Amino acid sequence: MGFRNPFRMSVDKATGAVYLGDYGPDAGTSSPTRGPAGNVSFERITQPGNYGWPYCSNYNTPYIDFQFPSGPSGAAFNCTGGPVNNSRNNTGLTQLPPSQAAWLPYGGGQDPPALCCGSLSPMGGVVYNYSASLASDVKFPAAMNGRVFLGEFGRRWVKTATVTGSGGAGTIEAFPAYTGTQVMDLEFGPDGALYVLDYGTGWFGGDANSALYRIEYNTGTGRAPIASASANPTSGNAPLTVQFSSAGSSDPDGDAITYAWDFTTNGSTDSTAANPSFTYTGNGEFTATLTVRDSTGRSSTASVVIGVGRPTVTLAQPLNGRLFNFGDAIPFQVTVSDPNSPTVDCSRVRVNYILGHDSHGHPISSATGCSGTLQTTVDGEHDANANIFGVMVAEYTPVGSTTPVTSTQAVMQPRTRQAEHYSGQQGTTVVAKPSANGGNAVGYIENGDWISFTPYNLSGVTSFTARVASAGVGGTISLRTGSATGPVVGTATVAPTGGWETWTDVTGTVTPPAGTQNLFLVFTGGAGSLFDIDSFTFGAGTPPQSGNLALNKPATASSVEAAEYPASAAVDASATTRWASAFSDPQWIQVDLGATYSIDRVRLVWEAAYGSAYQIQTSANGSTWTTVRSITGGNGGEDDNTGLGASGRYVRIYGTARGTAWGYSLFTFEVYGGGSPPPTPTNVALNKPATASSVEAAAYPASAAVDASATTRWASAFSDPQWIQVDLGATYSIDRVRLVWEAAYGSAYQIQTSANGSTWTTVRSITGGNGGEDDNTGLGASGRYVRIYGTARGTAWGYSLFTFEVYGS
Known part of the structure; x- marks a missing residue:
C-alpha cells in the first residue's frame, strides 16, 4: 500500500523481488502548510509494507493534514508511528502501519549525484540473471549478474545499480551502450540481450527515434556487422522511384559484408546491391529491410518505411513555437493533400491539444475539422512553475483506413518561462533558492555563459522582462537566435541588487526575428559572478497571424x-x-x-x-x-x-x-x-477598488481578485447569491471580462455593469459553468462599475476567484 502512481512493474525471477517506478505529486517546491516538494522513486519490494502515499513522501517525510479545498492546515502526519486514516470515505484500517522510505528516491532537490538531474520519470527496473548454460553469443556477461537496469524517460538514460547484502541500492553506474532518447520499457530477452523500447521525442505520434532496440554484449571478436539503411524520398505518389543507401553499414571486425534488400516486406530478396533503387507502382505502406551479413554468417538488419500514396497533413496554424497563456483559445488550420481522394472530408480531420510536461504529455481536448479553435485550460494539477507548455497535432484518417496520418507537431510556449527549464546551457548551474519562483534559479553565471530554449516564435513580441538577483558585478542579458553567437534581437542591463536573494525585474525591447528559432539567453559582463536569473516573460504584441494569408485573396x-x-x-x-x-x-x-x-x-x-x-x-x-x-x-x-x-x-x-x-x-x-500586432488590451480593473457581498475570511478579500496575483483570491460565504464588484474609476467601453476560478466556482452567474454602482444592467448570463477560466469576450457594454453576480454555486463552498479582469477603453 502507499504507492501514488506505480509504473512498469517487473519481477526478479531469481529472488522474487518486485521492481517498479513510483510517481509522486507535481509540487515544484516544499510548503510549510502542505509538505515536501514532488519526488519520485525506483522501488524494490520484497514484502508487504506501507510506502507512504498520501501521508508520507518517498523520503518518508510527512505531508501536512490539509482541509480541502482551501484549508486550514493541521499537523504533520506521523510517518514513524504510522499515519491515521480518518477519512469519512475510509472502509479499511484507521491506524496504518509505519511508512517506509523508497528504495531509491530522487527529486525534490535531493537527487543522488549518480541520478542527477532533470525531470522525474522513473520507468522501473529489470534485473539481469546470468545463465552459464544459455548458448548465446549476445548474452550479457556473468559480471552483470544481479544488476538492476533502471530506465529514466525524461532524463533519457539507462543506468545500472547493484543490490547490497541488506537489499539496499549499491553502486549506480551509467550504461553507455544505450544512446537513444526516451525510455518507455526495458526487458532482457531469452537470448540474454537487453531490449529497450524507445518512445522517441514526439507526443503520441512517434518520430524517427521511436523503435525497439536490442543491445548485445560481445567479447571483442566475432561481432555481428552493423546495418544502416536510408532512402530518398520516403513518401510520394505512385509510381514512386526510391533511391536506397546502405551508407554507414560496416563490420567491426573488418570482415567482408554482403547486402540483401527486401523492398516489399514479402520475405524475398529484391536486390543485393549496396545502394539500389526501386520503383513502387501501387499505393501502400512498405517496410524496406536491409540485411547485412559478414563472412562468418553473423547478420544485422535495418529498415526504413516508405509511404506510397500517403496523404500529407500540414498543421498550418498554430505556428511551432508561438507564445500563449494557459486558458487562451487557439485558432487552428489544417491542410490535407490525399492523392487517393479528390475531395478531402474535413470531418476526418482531428486536432488534439496536449499539455506538455517535461518530456511527456497529457491529452486534454480535441476538435474535428480543418479549421476552428481549441480551448486551452488553466492547469490545476501541475505546479504553476513546472516545465509545462502546449502541444497541438493534427491527424487525418483516410477513407477506408483506421490508421490516422499525423502532421508535424506545434509546440506552444508559455509567455513566462522558468530559466531552469532550459534545453541547453554553458557554464551555469541550477541552484536552490527559497525566494525563487519554483524554488530554483540559474546561477553561478559568468561572462560568456548561456542558456537556450527551443522552439520559439517571437512574432508580435516587443519586450521581455527577466527576474534577476545579483550580489556580483551585474551585466547584460542578450537574446540571440540560432546560436550563442547568432543575431541579437533584444538586450537588458542587470545592475547589482544587493543580494543573491534580492530579486528585481529588468526589461528590454525585442525586435522579433522571422520564423521559428532556437532562443539563446547569453550573459556578459565583468570578471566573477554576474547575476542569477529566475524567470523571463515576453510581453506586448500578439501571437503571430499564422493562417494562410493568401486564402481567397486577389x-x-x-x-x-x-x-x-x-x-x-x-x-x-x-x-x-x-x-x-x-x-x-x-x-x-x-x-x-x-x-x-x-x-x-x-x-x-x-x-x-x-x-x-x-x-x-x-x-x-x-x-x-x-x-x-x-x-x-x-x-x-x-x-x-x-x-x-x-x-x-x-x-x-x-x-x-x-x-x-x-x-x-x-x-x-x-x-x-x-502582420503588425494590434494594441495590447489593458486590464482596467487592475488594483482598482473592489468590494464583495461577503468574504469567507479576512485572508480572502475582494481586492485579492484584482491584484494580478495567481495565488491570492477572493472567497465568499457558503451561500447564494453572492457578488464581487470593481470600481474602474471612470466610464469605459467594456468588451471582455476574464475570470479564473479557484475550486469553488460559480456554475451560474451574471456579468453586470453600472454607471453609479447601484443600478445594474446584465450584459451576459452564464449557466452550466464548470470552473477554471471563463473568458467572456464580445460584451459590447459600458460602465464605471462591473459586477459578477453569482446565483448558483458549483460546489458546496462559496464563490472564489483568483482573477477578475476587465478589458476596455
Whole structure:
C-alpha cells in the first residue's frame, strides 16, 4: 500500500523481488502548510509494507493534514508511528502501519549525484540473471549478474545499480551502450540481450527515434556487422522511384559484408546491391529491410518505411513555437493533400491539444475539422512553475483506413518561462533558492555563459522582462537566435541588487526575428559572478497571424491555359481546382495580400505540370520585386518553403524552367507570416477598488481578485447569491471580462455593469459553468462599475476567484 502512481512493474525471477517506478505529486517546491516538494522513486519490494502515499513522501517525510479545498492546515502526519486514516470515505484500517522510505528516491532537490538531474520519470527496473548454460553469443556477461537496469524517460538514460547484502541500492553506474532518447520499457530477452523500447521525442505520434532496440554484449571478436539503411524520398505518389543507401553499414571486425534488400516486406530478396533503387507502382505502406551479413554468417538488419500514396497533413496554424497563456483559445488550420481522394472530408480531420510536461504529455481536448479553435485550460494539477507548455497535432484518417496520418507537431510556449527549464546551457548551474519562483534559479553565471530554449516564435513580441538577483558585478542579458553567437534581437542591463536573494525585474525591447528559432539567453559582463536569473516573460504584441494569408485573396497570372484554370483557383483552399499557364517560359502567378506582412513560408502543391526552376518574390507595390528564394531542380509534388524572412504586400511565383512539356500548374499557393500586432488590451480593473457581498475570511478579500496575483483570491460565504464588484474609476467601453476560478466556482452567474454602482444592467448570463477560466469576450457594454453576480454555486463552498479582469477603453 502507499504507492501514488506505480509504473512498469517487473519481477526478479531469481529472488522474487518486485521492481517498479513510483510517481509522486507535481509540487515544484516544499510548503510549510502542505509538505515536501514532488519526488519520485525506483522501488524494490520484497514484502508487504506501507510506502507512504498520501501521508508520507518517498523520503518518508510527512505531508501536512490539509482541509480541502482551501484549508486550514493541521499537523504533520506521523510517518514513524504510522499515519491515521480518518477519512469519512475510509472502509479499511484507521491506524496504518509505519511508512517506509523508497528504495531509491530522487527529486525534490535531493537527487543522488549518480541520478542527477532533470525531470522525474522513473520507468522501473529489470534485473539481469546470468545463465552459464544459455548458448548465446549476445548474452550479457556473468559480471552483470544481479544488476538492476533502471530506465529514466525524461532524463533519457539507462543506468545500472547493484543490490547490497541488506537489499539496499549499491553502486549506480551509467550504461553507455544505450544512446537513444526516451525510455518507455526495458526487458532482457531469452537470448540474454537487453531490449529497450524507445518512445522517441514526439507526443503520441512517434518520430524517427521511436523503435525497439536490442543491445548485445560481445567479447571483442566475432561481432555481428552493423546495418544502416536510408532512402530518398520516403513518401510520394505512385509510381514512386526510391533511391536506397546502405551508407554507414560496416563490420567491426573488418570482415567482408554482403547486402540483401527486401523492398516489399514479402520475405524475398529484391536486390543485393549496396545502394539500389526501386520503383513502387501501387499505393501502400512498405517496410524496406536491409540485411547485412559478414563472412562468418553473423547478420544485422535495418529498415526504413516508405509511404506510397500517403496523404500529407500540414498543421498550418498554430505556428511551432508561438507564445500563449494557459486558458487562451487557439485558432487552428489544417491542410490535407490525399492523392487517393479528390475531395478531402474535413470531418476526418482531428486536432488534439496536449499539455506538455517535461518530456511527456497529457491529452486534454480535441476538435474535428480543418479549421476552428481549441480551448486551452488553466492547469490545476501541475505546479504553476513546472516545465509545462502546449502541444497541438493534427491527424487525418483516410477513407477506408483506421490508421490516422499525423502532421508535424506545434509546440506552444508559455509567455513566462522558468530559466531552469532550459534545453541547453554553458557554464551555469541550477541552484536552490527559497525566494525563487519554483524554488530554483540559474546561477553561478559568468561572462560568456548561456542558456537556450527551443522552439520559439517571437512574432508580435516587443519586450521581455527577466527576474534577476545579483550580489556580483551585474551585466547584460542578450537574446540571440540560432546560436550563442547568432543575431541579437533584444538586450537588458542587470545592475547589482544587493543580494543573491534580492530579486528585481529588468526589461528590454525585442525586435522579433522571422520564423521559428532556437532562443539563446547569453550573459556578459565583468570578471566573477554576474547575476542569477529566475524567470523571463515576453510581453506586448500578439501571437503571430499564422493562417494562410493568401486564402481567397486577389490573384493574377501571366497567362492561363484555359478559362477553367484561373489564378484564383490556386488560392481557394481546394485540393481539386488549379491554375494552369500557357506552355512556355517564363510564367508567373501573384497574390495581393491586401496589406504588408512579414512572410516566413510559402507552400506550393503542383499538378503534374510543375516548375523545375522558379523564384519566390515579394513586392511592396506589385511592380518592383525582390527575389527571396530561388529554386532549381524541383521535382513537383509539394514544395514547402520555410524560413524566408521576407516582407511585402504582394507575393509572386516566377517560373523560369518548366519540368514538363506543359506549362505551370498549381493546386495550392499558400503564404504564411504575420502582420503588425494590434494594441495590447489593458486590464482596467487592475488594483482598482473592489468590494464583495461577503468574504469567507479576512485572508480572502475582494481586492485579492484584482491584484494580478495567481495565488491570492477572493472567497465568499457558503451561500447564494453572492457578488464581487470593481470600481474602474471612470466610464469605459467594456468588451471582455476574464475570470479564473479557484475550486469553488460559480456554475451560474451574471456579468453586470453600472454607471453609479447601484443600478445594474446584465450584459451576459452564464449557466452550466464548470470552473477554471471563463473568458467572456464580445460584451459590447459600458460602465464605471462591473459586477459578477453569482446565483448558483458549483460546489458546496462559496464563490472564489483568483482573477477578475476587465478589458476596455
